[in-house]
Amino acid sequence: MNHLVIIGGSKGIGKAITKSFLDTHKVTNISRNEPDFSHENLTHHSCDILTDDLPEIDHLDHLIYCPGSINLKPIGRLKLDDFRADFEINVIGAVKALHKYTDSLKKGNNPSVVLFSTVATKLGMPFHASVAASKSAVEGLVKSVGAELAPTVRINAVAPTVTNTDLASKLLRNEKQEENMRERHPLKKYLQPEDVANMATFLCSDKASSISGQVFDLDCGIVSFKI
Numbered sequence: 752m753n754h755l756v757i758i759g760g761s762k763g764i765g766k767a768i769t770k771s772f773l774d775t776h777k778v779t780n781i782s783r784n785e786p787d788f789s790h791e792n793l794t795h796h797s798c799d800i801l802t803d804d805l806p807e808i809d810h811l812d813h814l815i816y817c818p819g820s821i822n823l824k825p826i827g828r829l830k831l832d833d834f835r836a837d838f839e840i841n842v843i844g845a846v847k848a849l850h851k852y853t854d855s856l857k858k859g860n861n862p863s864v865v866l867f868s869t870v871a872t873k874l875g876m877p878f879h880a881s882v883a884a885s886k887s888a889v890e891g892l893v894k895s896v897g898a899e900l901a902p903t904v905r906i907n908a909v910a911p912t913v914t915n916t917d918l919a920s921k922l923l924r925n926e927k928q929e930e931n932m933r934e935r936h937p938l939k940k941y942l943q944p945e946d947v948a949n950m951a952t953f954l955c956s957d958k959a960s961s962i963s964g965q966v967f968d969l970d971c972g973i974v975s976f977k978i
Contacts (some may be wrong), residue, residue, distance in 0.1 A: 752777050752792070756808060757957070758848055759817030760802055761786040763916035767944035768815060768951050769793070779808065785932075800844040805851045812859035813955040814852050816845045816866050820885075821918050823878040834881050841885040841890065847894065856904050863955050866893060868910035870970045886910075890966050905963035907954050912970045914942040930950055933953030937972030 760769035760780035764900050766788075773790045780786060783794045798807045801820055808869050820837045822829075845866055856862040870887040871879040890908060897906045913919050913932055922927050923941075932941050950969055953959055968974050 753812040753899065754779065754808075754810060755813045755815065756781065756811045757808060757815045757817065758782065758844070759819075760815075761795075763817075763918055764768075764911070764914060764944045764947045765815075765831055767818035768817065771945075771948040771952050772955075775877060776813075779806075780809075781805065790962035793920055799836060800847060801839055805848065808852065808914075810854055810858050811855050812862055814856060814864045815955070816848050816864075819867055819918070820846055820882055821922075822881050823921075824881070825878055826880050829881050829900070834884065837881045837885040838888065840962075842888045845889060845892065848922055853900070853904065859904075861960055862904045863959070864896075864904060864906040865906045865951050865954050866906070867905055868893075868908045868966055870912045870968060870974050872910065874970075874974050893966060894964050900963060902962060905954075905959070907962060908966045909950050909954070910966050910968045910970070911942050911947050912936065912973055914944060914947055935973060936970075937976040937978045940971050942969060942971065 755772050755776045756779045757765060757769055758781045759765040761782040761784045769778055773792050779794045781798050783799050807917050820840050820966050822833055822837055831865050866889050868889050869882060871883040872887045872890060876919055893908045894905055913922055915923060933939050947969060950967060
C-alpha cells in the first residue's frame with residue numbers, strides 16, 4: 752500500500768484530500784489540529800509546520816502540502832509582517848517539508864509532490880497582493896524543484912479559485928455573497944473541497960506519471976474566459 756504524507760490534512764481542502772486517499776493508501780497527516788475523523792489507514796502527528804520538527808518518515812510515495820492563507824487587504828494596509836507571514840506559511844513551510852522528505856520520496860513508487868497556488872497569481876485581483884506574491888513563489892518553486900528532481904520525483908501545483916472552506920468563509924458569508932461569487936465565474940459555480948481533492952488525487956496517480964512542473968488552474972473558467 753502506497754504511503755501519502757499530507758501536511759494540513761485535518762481541515763478544508765486538506766481534509767477532503769485525506770479522505771479521498773484513505774481506502775487506497777496509508778496516510779500520515781501532519782497538522783496542528785487532530786482530524787475529526789478516524790480510519791485504520793490514518794496516522795496523525797500534531798505539529799506546527801513553522802515551529803516544530805517534522806516527524807521522521809523513512810519511506811513515502813506522495814507528499815501534499817496544504818497550509819495556506821487568505822489575507823485580503825488594500826496594499827496600503829498590508830504591513831511588511833503580513834507579507835512575511837504569508838511567505839512563511841505558503842513557501843517556507845513547503846520548503847521545510849521538501850527538505851525533510853525528499854530523500855524519503857526518492858525511495859517511493861512513482862513519487863510525487865503536490866503544492867497549492869491560487870488563481871490570483873494570474874488574475875489581477877484587488878487586495879490580493881500578499882497572497883499572490885507568496886503563491887507566485889510557490890509556482891516558481893514547482894518549476895525549479897521539478898527540474899532538479901526529474902526524473903525521480905514529480906512535483907506539480909493546483910491553483911484553485913474560491914473554495915467553500917473555513918479559510919474562505921469571509922468571502923461566502925451569506926446567500927447574497929455566495930450568489931455573487933457563482934456569477935463571477937463563467938461556469939456559474941465556485942469550488943467545493945472535493946473538487947480540489949479530485950485534482951490532487953489525479954496528480955498523485957499513475958495516470959499523471961508524465962506530468963511534472965505544472966500549475967493547474969482549477970478556476971471554474973474565471974482565468975481563461977471572459978463572458
